[in-house]
Amino acid sequence: MLDSGLDPAHLAQLLALPFMQRALVAGLLTGLLGGVLGSVAVLRQLSFFSDALGHSALLGISLGILSGLNPTLVLIPFAVLFALGVNQLAGRSQLPTDALLNIVYSSSLALAVLLLSRVRSYKGGIQQLLFGDILGVSWLDLGVILLLLIAAGGYLLLTRRSQILLTIDEPLAISRGVAAGWHRMVFIVVLAVVVAISIKAVGVLLISAFVVIPACASRLVSRSFGTYVLVAALLGAGCAVVGLLASGLFDLPSGPSVVVVQLLGFLLALLLAPLSRVARP
Amino acid sequence: MAEMILEVSHLTICREGSTVVDDVSFSLEAESDTALVGPNGAGKSTLVQAILGVLPRRSGQVRVLGHSLGARGQLPAAVRDQLAYLPQSIALRGRFPLSVAEFVGLGWERAGLALPWRGGRARRAAVALALAKVGGEALADRLVSDLSTGQLKRALLAFCVVRPRRLLVLDEAQAGLDSRAAEQFHGLLFDLRRSEGWTILQVSHDLDMVRRTCSGVLCLNRSLRCSGTPDHALSPAQLERLYGRGWVSYHHHHPGASRG
Known part of the structure; x- marks a missing residue:
């Protein structure tokens, strides 16, 4: 029988549970992934994009449920199409991107809720879609997240020069031979796939926190690009592990627990930010 | 014959349906320092960005160090390495x-x-x-x-x-600097040009600076209105043609000799 509260015996019991072990590894990997991609996404003003994608993903999931396919399998192509569509739309339209994203995500959300209201047999419950079910992550899900982490990490490492130049100034980047349009598109697609994969664990409402909060906290205190990405990744992973343990120990919902820990990390960074400004040789 | 670093021929650029740069041709010799001048909206930044491959062109040819710029701004990496761009900000x-x-x-x-x-x-x-x-x-x-x-x-x-670079393209490098800082910046640029052997193409509004430091001037107002040495291209008559009447007398009384 499980106790609750903070004592070593309880912690040991918790860590012995296979689903808890999977959840912790999933949190660690998702946190790393969110931190690394988020550090570029935040500088490129894509915070709202990940939020909108998370909300729109509910439509992808509903389509999956309705068609009887595995929702994750439907979600990945859905996210890629969403990313490409938004990228095209933002490039051609005269409207600001945040307004466009708002239109796309609120209409996707509305359609998703309408679709789900027709599905009476759906057992999972909307609660799990909204806030995720990190305790229900399988070894297969973990494998997919790990592959994605390797692929996304490798891509960013190898194209680091292009990614930073593009984030500073597009004409400057192009003048240095960076294929701007191509890199912009690939990054958005990678971000979309990462968001889609992480949704099962974190839920559609809070997924953008994984991308945005650790990166912003790191941005406040870092004095070079290398440390910025590293701190964002470690913060993402650390907050996820601490949040999940807290959720297990005190029997709290997992996604929100992680986000609250991220918030604490962000507040800490806010306090430390003035120190990193004066610390100058 | 001197080596040509940049050759632009019959370059036409359209943006949102209207022609902003019309049939412009010029070339830059090695280690020359050329200013691109003209009123606001004359297409100076557009021209510069098309030469760099940032903006697409409608027609015409751009050759950098003898290599053609592709239709979508492609240049061989070895040529790109020798080309640098200094944006306004x-x-x-x-x-x-x-x-x-x-x-x-x-x-x-x-x-x-x-x-x-x-x-x-x-x-x-x-x-x-x-x-x-x-x-x-x-x-x-x-x-x-x-x-x-x-x-x-x-x-x-x-x-x-x-x-090491061969061609440096500057778009209003002095923008945002006060006169002292602009002076320092141009001094630095002038020294580096000579020590590094750069060829420079710079968009500029500072005609006094252009007179003092540049070897050539291109006057652009959608099309190339005139070009040549600063004495010729920036003569009062040419400036009046480029900027319109009234502008010249105002700017021409600037005390250009106030520094030694």
Whole structure:
């Protein structure tokens, strides 16, 4: 029988549970992934994009449920199409991107809720879609997240020069031979796939926190690009592990627990930010 | 015959349906310093960005170091390495966690895939030398978003000088600088041009500076109105044709001889 509260015996019991072990590894990997991609996404003003994608993903999931396919399998192509569509739309339209994203995500959300209201047999419950079910992550899900982490990490490492130049100034980047349009598109697609994969664990409402909060906290205190990405990744992973343990120990919902820990990390960074400004040789 | 660094022939650029640069041809000899002048909206920045491959062109040809610029702005990586661009400003929104040394290092790195730690020692040495050449050693560990306008221009110049270049394209490099800082910046640019053997194409509004330092002038107002040496191209009659009546008398009484 499980106790609750903070004592070593309880912690040991918790860590012995296979689903808890999977959840912790999933949190660690998702946190790393969110931190690394988020550090570029935040500088490129894509915070709202990940939020909108998370909300729109509910439509992808509903389509999956309705068609009887595995929702994750439907979600990945859905996210890629969403990313490409938004990228095209933002490039051609005269409207600001945040307004466009708002239109796309609120209409996707509305359609998703309408679709789900027709599905009476759906057992999972909307609660799990909204806030995720990190305790229900399988070894297969973990494998997919790990592959994605390797692929996304490798891509960013190898194209680091292009990614930073593009984030500073597009004409400057192009003048240095960076294929701007191509890199912009690939990054958005990678971000979309990462968001889609992480949704099962974190839920559609809070997924953008994984991308945005650790990166912003790191941005406040870092004095070079290398440390910025590293701190964002470690913060993402650390907050996820601490949040999940807290959720297990005190029997709290997992996604929100992680986000609250991220918030604490962000507040800490806010306090430390003035120190990193004066610390100058 | 002198080597031609940049050859532009019959270049026409359209933006949103209207022609903003019309049938422009010129070429730049090695180690020349040419100013591109003209009123606001004349298409100067557009022309420069088309030459760099940032904006598409409608028709015409651009050759950099003898290599044709592709329709979508492609140039061989070895040619790109020898071409540098100094924009009017870079718009960094909020704190940008990139140190000046890292930024200058990006100018040293070549196009294509590479691991971040490639080049290690050679890159650090090149960055330190570049910062020394622009008098920006003290900036190395500062964040690019913490720099003043003048310091940012130095960092951008270091980004250009960190690797040997042949052609430097500047878009209103003096924008945002007060007159003292602009003077310093041009002094630095002038020295580097001679020591590095750069060919320069610069968009400029400062006709006094153009008269003093440039070897050639291109007057643009959608099409090329005149070109030649500063004495010829910036004569009162030519300026009146370019900018319209009334502008010339005002600007021509500037005391250009106030510095020794």
